[in-house]
Amino acid sequence: MRKLFLLFIACTLTLQLSAQVITSPDKNLTLTFELRDNGVPYYKLGYKNKPVIKPSRLGIETNDVGSLAEGFTIEDTKQASVNNTWEPIMGEQKTIRNNYNELLVTLKQPEQKNRFIRIRFRLFNDGLGFRYEFPKQDELKYFVIKEEQTGFNLAGDHKIFWIPGDYDTNEYAYTTSKISEIPSLMEKATIDVHAQVPIKNLAVQTPSMMKTSDGLYINIHEAALINYPAMNLNVDPKTFAMSSHLTPDAVGNKGYIQTDAQTPWRTIVVSDKATDILASKLILNLNEPTAYEDVSWIKPVKYIGVWWEYFVAGKSTWAYGKETNVKLSDDFTKLTPNGTHGATNENVKRHIDFAAEHGFDAVLVEGWNIGWEDWFGNWKEEVFDFVTPYPDFDVKMLSAYAASKGVKIMMHHETSSSATNYERRLDKAFQFMQDNGYNSVKTGYVGKPIPRGEHHDGQWMVNHYIHVAKTAADYKIMVNSHEAVRPTGLHRTYPNWIAQESARGTEFEAMGGLAPEHATILPFTRLMGGPMDYTPGIFQTDLSYYGTGNQRVNTTLVKQLAYYVTMYSPLQMAADLPENYARFPDAFQFIKDVALDWDDTYVQEAEPGDYVTIARKAKGKNEWYVGGITDENARTATVRFDYLPKGKNYVATIYADAKDASWNQNPQKYTITKVQVNSKSVLKQPLAPGGGVAISIKEGNKQETKGLKKL
Incomplete structure (x- = not known):
């Protein structure tokens, strides 16, 4: 019995001390996982014997249940291989191959009543995806994230194409530099963009694209961002180490988790060919298949619009009236017309005629609905109702006219980032669309979000965008979102979320x-x-x-x-x-x-x-x-x-x-x-x-x- 016990102890120690290694199906990529001092999880990634990510720590710090970043032992490891194909509803390829080797590590914390988490690694020929998983258990039910400790320790001072880390906007111009040069360029790169909230410490956004001095291309991003804040990357310009920086909420917390749950996948696409980076389908493969049974109504859309004329030389305007202090309860028929309103019956019919003549599917019309007179920058909640047109926009007539020409009108819902107002009115707005023959909508989130203090890329707003897409699907409506969180492949799961700006x-x-x-x-x-x-x-x-x-x-x-x-x-x-x-x-x-x-x-x-x-x-x-x-x-x-x-x-x-x-x-x-x-x-x-x-x-x-x- 004593020999058996010693053998068990020896096997357990071997499991703790030995590194877990998997390779990609083509053997070019190698992923190594291990526990280091004090039970801290680490991983590293290599490509063709070149370091991509040097040993980097993993884990999550919480505000309320203690650390989920140390004190671990390895409870179990499992490996699996997958090689199959699937067909997207729409895409760059008719068929996508999903081929990876997987390592699933179960980590236990003996000093925390043996509570456990899992880290799942999937190694494809074009890169790595990994995520944290929190199974349902008595010892871990709810927790509040203080910060994710995921590291990306790079092997050198790489060339990087970057925009400043920010909680609210992705609309920066790109800067190209060495990682070590980011501090001296950050002030110039942080140009004025409305509603921006730049991160105070040195950080860049994802997807972050890099090229090494010896010719490797590395792209860091995330996949399947659901019920979680978006990730920026802290940057150490001296050691070239990066680490996750999650978007906080109004009170500074990073995320609220109830088990059973998982994080988004952290993705590292890598190759010695730039063309392989663009050809990668790793991020799509890490998203779940479509959540809808009927997808027959989801179609590509080629469109024109009453849009560019608002930007060039003040040709026309979104607003109908000259007044600048209006409420939704006002009688908009009594506003003084400004004479430059773009969404008029005549102008929209002209665009419909053009679309029909040249074979376009739809006409986007911005500025059709009441509320544009003082929508910008006032941080008010009830800006638009999404169903009431201006006096010079005849919904029924124009819908019938477009239908007679074989053209759809594309709805525009600018929310001014008042997400609470939009959610309250969402079903009514989509029913209005369905009643009037609209099957696609461009949503907008210009401005500072309401709930006040939340951010465009925080957990609350991430869930809002998905809620809009899922609700739209109930009405068979396709969504094109602007100013929303950057995409992470969710158009596979919610294919009616047809495109984004971001x-x-x-x-x-x-x-x-x-x-x-x-x-x-x-x-x-x-x-x-x-x-x-x-x-x-x-x-x-x-x-x-x-x-x-x-x-x-x-x-x-x-x-x-x-x-x-x-x-x-x-x-x-x-x-x-x-x-x-x-x-x-x-x-x-x-x-x-x-x-x-x-x-x-x-x-x-x-x-x-x-x-x-x-x-x-x-x-x-x-x-x-x-x-x-x-x-x-x-x-x-x-x-x-x-x-x-x-x-x-x-x-x-x-x-x-x-x-x-x-x-x-x-x-x-x-x-x-x-x-x-x-x-x-x-x-x-x-x-x-x-x-x-x-x-x-x-x-x-x-x-x-x-x-x-x-x-």
């Missing part, structure tokens, strides 16, 4: 401009979590055209076309004024043609901050589209066609920058050529500074291909 988009081109490199960074940062409503398609890039100022959109016209391929979204807007598209009908054809949903995606070349070239196959069609973009530097894009079926010729229509074009000189000059291509063709296409290339590839009959040059 970054600095096209509207900022009219408010100071975006650097030409901006759109070459976004695919590696913001778009890692999900599709973005970037609102591309601006053809009149010199905004002095409208008679005021010298503001400009810092791209060529062709780069705007390329965005429809490089900026993935099943929701895409042709954001410019209809009359500007009428001036360039041949270029506008690409926007009309380009698909929104895809069978396959081929990331051909990419470098964050420099260039991106992507080809995609349209869902269920023998059509392919290519988009290539560059930063402020001219370069030559290499476009391959090896994804085309072998032995067949296709017609490629190439939309290219003219030789003398650039983002700031001759941005509207372009060429359109047609050539024959096949799977062996290779195109070396010059891109202008701040420019791009867009290509549509279709089958052609003998008459269409006759006389075309072969590439």
